[in-house]
Amino acid sequence: MSDSGHSQPGLYGPDRRRRWNRDKELGPPGGPQSLSGPGRERDYGPWDRERREPTEEPVGSMMQKTPIILAKPAGRLAPAPAPAPPATAPPPMEKPIVLMKSREEGKGPVGASEGAAQLPTAAAKGEKEGQRPTQPVYQIQNRGMGSAASSSTMDPVVGQAKLLAPEKMKHSIKLVDDQMNWCDSAIEYLLDQTDVLVVGVLGLQGTGKSMLMSLLSANQPEEDQRAYVFRTQSQEIKERGGNQTSGIDFFITQERIIFLDTQPILSPSILDHLINNDRKLPPEYNLPHTYVEMQSLQIAAFLFTVCHVVIVVQDWFTDLSLYRFLQTAEMVKPSTPSPSHESTGSSGADEGTEYYPHVVFLQNKAKRENFCPRNLKQMHVVIDKIMMHSHLKYKGTLSMLECNIFPGLPYDYLDTEVNLFLLPFADSDADDTFPRAAPGGGPLFSLLPGYKGHPSFQSLMAKLRSQIMSMARPQLSHTILTEKNWFHYAARIWDGVKKSSALSEYSRLLA
Numbered sequence: 001m002s003d004s005g006h007s008q009p010g011l012y013g014p015d016r017r018r019r020w021n022r023d024k025e026l027g028p029p030g031g032p033q034s035l036s037g038p039g040r041e042r043d044y045g046p047w048d049r050e051r052r053e054p055t056e057e058p059v060g061s062m063m064q065k066t067p068i069i070l071a072k073p074a075g076r077l078a079p080a081p082a083p084a085p086p087a088t089a090p091p092p093m094e095k096p097i098v099l100m101k102s103r104e105e106g107k108g109p110v111g112a113s114e115g116a117a118q119l120p121t122a123a124a125k126g127e128k129e130g131q132r133p134t135q136p137v138y139q140i141q142n143r144g145m146g147s148a149a150s151s152s153t154m155d156p157v158v159g160q161a162k163l164l165a166p167e168k169m170k171h172s173i174k175l176v177d178d179q180m181n182w183c184d185s186a187i188e189y190l191l192d193q194t195d196v197l198v199v200g201v202l203g204l205q206g207t208g209k210s211m212l213m214s215l216l217s218a219n220q221p222e223e224d225q226r227a228y229v230f231r232t233q234s235q236e237i238k239e240r241g242g243n244q245t246s247g248i249d250f251f252i253t254q255e256r257i258i259f260l261d262t263q264p265i266l267s268p269s270i271l272d273h274l275i276n277n278d279r280k281l282p283p284e285y286n287l288p289h290t291y292v293e294m295q296s297l298q299i300a301a302f303l304f305t306v307c308h309v310v311i312v313v314q315d316w317f318t319d320l321s322l323y324r325f326l327q328t329a330e331m332v333k334p335s336t337p338s339p340s341h342e343s344t345g346s347s348g349a350d351e352g353t354e355y356y357p358h359v360v361f362l363q364n365k366a367k368r369e370n371f372c373p374r375n376l377k378q379m380h381v382v383i384d385k386i387m388m389h390s391h392l393k394y395k396g397t398l399s400m401l402e403c404n405i406f407p408g409l410p411y412d413y414l415d416t417e418v419n420l421f422l423l424p425f426a427d428s429d430a431d432d433t434f435p436r437a438a439p440g441g442g443p444l445f446s447l448l449p450g451y452k453g454h455p456s457f458q459s460l461m462a463k464l465r466s467q468i469m470s471m472a473r474p475q476l477s478h479t480i481l482t483e484k485n486w487f488h489y490a491a492r493i494w495d496g497v498k499k500s501s502a503l504s505e506y507s508r509l510l511a
Contacts, residue, residue, distance in 0.1 A: 203313035
């Protein structure tokens with residue numbers, strides 16, 4: 001501006017005016033902005049960009065972090081930019097998060113189903129496996145059930161059924177049939193436990209073996225004989241002189257005692273059946289009586305190997321051929337190692353490595369004079385003299401004196417007490433043939449029963465049962481056998497007895 005106050009053309013020309021208008025529209029840095037004008041969108045300064053970015057940054061960052069936090073499946077995500085590969089790292093973090101959630105909630109099936117719908121298939125399987133500790137009912141039922149424990153869908157009824165005892169037997173079944181073949185049906189009634197006692201029986205025809213085994217196992221003397229677990233001879237079979245049992249019958253009680261009833265040894269009825277029916281003999285036997293004797297020896301040798309107690313029944317005293325047969329069966333029995341070296345109790349000699357069972361001589365249908373102390377002593381002496389060279393444990397394990405049958409006799413009355421037991425007739429309790437007290441002897445003596453000379457049949461039977469069931473149970477082999485192991489062991493012994501070279505040589509000598 002000049003001294004006169006007029007404007008100068010150089011200072012207030014068109015160029016100066018244009019610059020002033022532009023600065024007015026834009027304003028100074030930090031000053032108010034002009035919201036109008038044609039150049040508002042293209043003439044933003046750097047300070048305007050910095051002021052507008054903070055309001056837009058949260059939106060952009062949310063869109064970029066969403067797939068990382070929610071871990072949505074790849075199909076639902078938008079086209080992944082360049083930094084998309086890090087999205088594959090979160091799956092290892094998903095499993096611990098889901099597992100912790102399932103343990104905390106415990107009873108939250110809704111949350112578990114929502115997580116399974118959002119996660120991949122592998123994550124869903126991991127969730128199911130993680131829920132198993134929250135279901136203890138499956139762990140309790142599957143405990144000790146082998147491969148079934150890996151399945152979480154085990155039926156509780158199946159788990160309880162495996163803990164139940166086998167079904168109680170109501171009648172005997174075949175262990176060896178009449179053709180001398182082994183039967184496997186008995187395995188269904190056996191358990192995997194080692195506390196088992198095996199009792200077998202041998203005897204001639206009609207001596208009462210089946211009745212004795214029925215009374216020892218499950219029946220009472222007052223019951224009907226048709227309900228016995230081992231079938232006894234019917235009246236028709238008795239009249240024609242036949243035998244009831246063929247082969248070997250099997251029965252096991254709830255006390256885990258196995259009873260083996262056998263066909264009669266040296267049976268004339270079996271020999272008669274072979275001769276009259278033209279039954280074909282095995283090729284290794286030429287004569288019927290040789291085949292019958294070899295059958296009896298096979299059964300006796302089998303019982304001497306697989307039984308703890310063998311009862312030898314006879315109904316009169318005594319048959320020397322029976323003792324000769326027992327010694328022959330002892331000679332041809334399979335050689336089985338014994339786990340312990342014990343003395344026989346008979347001759348005092350060491351029995352080496354052979355196993356021998358306890359043998360009990362049962363005098364069935366004994367008469368009153370058999371219970372006389374003098375006759376009883378003579379019977380013990382005779383049996384001891386006959387069996388003195390035997391390794392069978394025929395004395396020292398059963399005593400009639402210790403069970404108070406003869407209360408007036410001392411325990412040392414018998415010098416050599418063998419395993420002998422006497423049983424009277426089963427119907428002797430109802431027999432009225434014994435003399436009773438005289439009617440004029442007074443009111444008290446007229447009511448007393450007659451003198452029998454021995455205790456009742458029921459009393460003697462109970463004492464015999466208690467003594468047999470309390471006998472020692474030595475190991476049958478070098479290992480401890482369970483019930484099922486005994487069954488397989490007995491099957492091998494029976495197969496070995498039928499193929500025994502000693503029995504084959506003995507049968508050749510008989511022919």
